[in-house]
Amino acid sequence: MKLEFTEKNYNSFVLQNLNRQRKRKEYWDMALSVDHHVFFAHRNVLAAVSPLVRSLISSNDMKTTDELFITIDSSYLSPVTVDQLLDYFYSGKVVISEQNVEELLRGAQYFNTPRLRVHCNNFLIKSIRHANCLRYLFLAELFELKEVSDLAYSGIRDNFHYWASPEGSMHFMRCPPVIFGRLLRDENLHVLNEDQALSTLINWVYFRKEEREKYFKKFFNYINLNAVSNKTLVFASNKLVGMENTSSHAALIENVLMDRKQERPCSLLVYQRKGALLDSVVILGGQKAHGQFNDGVFAYIIQENLWMKLSDMPYRAAALSATSAGRYIYISGGTTEQISGLKTAWRYDMDDNSWTKLPDLPIGLVFHTMVTCGGTVYSVGGSIAPRRYVSNIYRYDERKEVWCLAGKMSIPMDGTAVITKGQHPLRAQPPAECGNQSAESEGQQDDHLSASLAQQLPLGCVPCYMLHWRQQGVCMWGYHHCQRCPNKGLHHQSKCLLAGPKDRRVEDPGSPTRGTGLSCLLSSQATLQDSSKDLNNILSGRISKCTIIHNLMREREEDGLLFPS
Template sequence: MARGVEIAYYEFVYDGHPAEVLKGLQELKSKKHLMDVTLVAEGKEIPCHRAVLSSCSGYFRDMFCNELEETKKDKIEIMGITSEALQLLVDFAYSSKVTITTINAQPLFEAANLLQILPVRDACARFLADHLTPSNCLGVWVLSHTLACEELANRSRAFSLRHFPMICQHDEEFVQLPGDLLKMYISDDYLNAQEEEQVFEMVMKWVKHDLRQRKKFLKEVVEDIRFPHMDQIYLMRSVEADEVVMKVPGIRDVLHEARMYHISRGEVSSPRTRPRLAYGLHEAMVVLGGTRVVNGEYNNDVYCFVPAYSQWSKLTSLPKDLKNTVEYAATTLNNDIVITGGYWSPTAAWLYSTQFNTWNKLPPLSVGRFRHKMATLDGRVYVLGGKNPRGSLQVLPSLDSVEIYDPPSNTWKPSVPLLKGVRACAIATCEGKMYVIGGKDTDQTATDAVQSYDPVQKRWSFRTPMPMAESCFSATSVNALIYAVGGRFQAIQCYDPNTDRWQELAQSLAPWDYCSVTTCDNKLYVTGGRVEDKVKKGKDTVQCYDPANDLIELVHPMPVKLFAHCAVTILKRRR
C-alpha cells in the first residue's frame, strides 16, 4: 500500500446479535445438542451447557472454572433448592426472562441467591418487598435475614412491626420464628402493640408451640416483654397464674419490677419500663428552676425535652411561692412532679400534675431545708439532708433528718435519720433501696460516704465510699447500676450495688459542676452546669451518655443556661 494513503475502516455492530445468540442457545437446548452437564434437583434432571451456566452464575463459574470435583461429573445434584426454581433459573440463563409470582418468589429468591444469579435475586427481592402481607412478612424477614439481603430484611421487618395486630390473627409464621429473631422482634420500640398483654400472649403461643425445645429460650425472651406496662390485674391473673412462666429463673424479680413501676414510675428504669411508640407515650426530660448567674438571674420556667423529637418546649412556670428561690429539690411520683424546700421557702411542698398541667400545694415539711435531696421509693417521697436556713449560712450544720410523704394520707412523717448528716449530696434509688452519695457534712467538708437505706429493714448502712470526696453533683440509676456525674469528677463514676464496687467510665465533654442528671430512654442526660470563671455563668449543654456502648455525646442544648437546677423524667403523650 502506498505511503500516505489514508486507511478506511468501518466498525460493524449487529444489534440483534445478543438476541440471536440466546435464540440459538435455546434451540441447542431444546434439541439437546452439545449438552455437557445435567443438573439434578429433587430428582428432576435438567440438561444444560456448562458455558451458558458459567456465563450468568457465579456459583457455576466457580465450580466449572476452578477444577473442582464437579468438573469431572456429568450429573451434578444441587441441594437446598426446589426443582421448579432450578428450572426457572436455567430457563432464565437461556432466555433472560423469568416470571415471578407470589407462589414462587421465595423459593426462587433463595435459589437465585445460592446460585449467585444476581439479577433474578434482586428482582425477587423487589417483588417480595412490594407484595408483603401480614401472613408472609415474617417468613420474608427470616429468609432475607438468613441470606443477608439487608434492604429486604429491613423492609419486611418494618412491615411486620407495623402490622403486629394483623400478624396476631395470622400466627402461622410467628410460631415458626427462630428464637434470636423473636427476641429482636419483641424488643423493638416500634412494635405496634398497643397493649403489652398481646405481646405476652403471642410469646407464650410461640413457646408452647414446641414447649420441650423452646422453654430453654423463655428466660431470654421474657426479659424483653414490658411487664410494667401491663394491667395489674392481668399480671396477677394471667402472668403469675401461668406455671410455665413462673418457672423461669429470675421471673419474680421481673414481676416485682412491674409492680414497683405501678407504685412509682420514677424509681424504676430498665429497657422494660421504656414505653413502646404504639402506646402513644414518650419518656420526656423535665428541667426545673435553677440559676443562670451566681447571685443573679433565676429561672422560673419548667422546660421539657423529648429525645425522640430532639426538641425543647416550655412545659409550665413554677408556682408563685417558688419563684426566684433556689436550691430546692424535685422528684417524680406516679408521673407527677413533687418539689420541696428551697432557701426562700424552706418548708414549701408542691405537686405538679402532668395530666392537668396544674400545681397543687402539699402540706409543709416538718423541717425547713435547702440544698437537700429527694427520691421516691415504694411509692413514697423521701426528703433528706440539706440545711435549715436559720442563722448564719457558714455555721449551719448539715441535717441528718428524713421525712416521708405518704400520698394516701397526704401527710409528712419522720423517718430513720441518716448515719451522717449531709447537704449538696447526690441521691438515687436502685433495686428497691435508696443511696445517698457524698455531699458536705457538718464540718463544711466534702465526704466520700455512701449511705444505703433498706425500706424493709428500715435501716441505713454504709457502703464502699466513692473514689473521692465530692459535693454539688448528681446521680441516677439505670439497669441496676448507679451513675454519679458532676462536681470535680472528670468522668462518670459507676457504682454496682450488687458487687459494692465503683468504676470510672466516659469522660465529660463539657463543664458539669452543679449540673443535674436524669435517666430517659435508658440513657443519662446531664444538663447544664457551671463554668468556674469570674462571672460563674450557667451552661446550656446537654450531654447524653449511653451505658450500652460507654459513649457520651453533646445533644440539643437547653433553651437557657442553667446550673443548680433539677431534672426529672416523666411520660408525655405523643403529639
C-alpha cells in the first residue's frame, strides 16, 4: 500500500526557516556590503529570484565552496532598503510606501526582479493624488513606468493652475525642462488663462536662470501672446531685459501691444488655449415650476453672460447635493416623486462627459451638504424625513469605494453651509432662524468669516448655501424666507447676494425658467465639454473652481432663480 501525504504551506515553511538562518548568519555562502553594513544570505535563494546573482555565479565559474561578495553603493541603495529586499526575496512580502517606493524601484532594477517592479508600479497607480503627481511623474520617467507616467502627467496638466500658483510653485519650479516643455506645449493645459502660462514660464526660467535661459526661446513659442493681457505683456517685456538674446521676443510683445492700440478692443477669451479655465456657475437637478423633477446640468459662463447645457443626471431629483474634486462632480441624495430621501451617489467626469455609479450613502438624505476638503469628499448633516435632522458627517473613501462615518456635528441640522480653506478642518454654518442669525460650528470657528456672512443676510432669511471665500469675498446665490418672516410677500425669492470686490460680482443671468430645490456649483477647477450648438467650440472644456450652492426655493412663478429650460 502506498499513500501520499502533502505538507500544507511547505514552501513557506522552508523559506521561513532559511530566512531565520540568514538572520542568525547560519550556513551563509554570500554577503552584501552596504556602507559598512554586511548582510549574509544563501546564494541559491538569491539566484532563484535574481538574474543578477545567477549571472554573477555562472560568469565567474564559482564552485560550491566559494563565497560570493557583492558591494552596493550606499548612495544608490541604503542598508535599510537592502535588508527589506532580502526579506522580500525570502518571504515574497514587501511593504511599500511613498517614502521607500523609489529605493525599492532601484532595488528591483539592480537585482532585475520584475515582480517587485510590478508591485511598485501598482502602488504608484493606487496612491497617486493631487499632491504627489509631480514626484510620481519624475519616478515614472526615471524607471520607464508608462501607465504611471500618463496618470501623473494628466494630474499635473489638469491641475496646472494649482502648480503655477504660489502654493504649488515651490515644488513645481524644480520641474525638469523635458516635462515643463511638454506641459507648456499642451493645448489642453488647464491654466487660469494664458497670462498664467507666460508668467510661469518666466518664473521657471529665473528660478535657475543660468541653466534654463537656453530653453526660453523654444518654450516662448508655445505662448499665444494674443491671449495675454497688456499688464502681463508689460511685465514679461521688463523681465526679458535681464535675459540674453531675447530682443526678438521683446519685439513680438511690442507688436501685440501696438496692434491693440490701433485696433478695436476684443475679448481675450477667443484666443485662449483649449484647456484654459473659465469661471462658471453649474446648476444640477431641481424641481420645475409645474412640479416636474429635473435632471439637467447647466453652466452659466460668467465672462460671456450665457448659459450652456452640459449633461443630464442619471436620475431626476431635487434637494440633492453636489461638490467637485478636480475633474469630477459628485452628487448624492435628493427627493423624487416616489422616494423622499435617496441613498444614490454618482460621479460626473467633466472631461469625458460621463457618469459613474458610486456606492450608496449609508442613509437616504435630503438637504445635506457635500463638500471637498483636502481632496476628500464629505457629506455633512441633512434630513431623513421632515424635521428629522442628522448630525452625521460621511467621508467617501476612494480606495475602498465606500462611505465611512468621519464624525458628527455638535447639533443635527440640514441646509448647512460648510466652509473649507486648504487642509483646515471643516467649518459648519447652520441656517439662520427667523430673527436669529447666530453661528455655531464644529471644530475651529472663524469669527470674522461668520460675522461677514451675517452682515450680508436679510433679516430672518435662510441662506441656501455659502460659496467659497475667494479674493476676499463670499459669493452666495439664492436664499428663501421662512414661514415666520415678516416679509411674507417675498417668500422663497432667489437672489444673488454678493460680497467682495465689485469686479468679481456675479449678476443675475436672467434666463426665464424657474425652479426649486436646485443644487448649484460655482466654478470647478476642471473642464467641462461643451454641448451647446452655438458657441463655436470657444468654450469647449473650460470651467474653473467649483463650490456649491443648493436647495434654492420658489413659491410664486415670478420669483425664483432663473435658469435655462
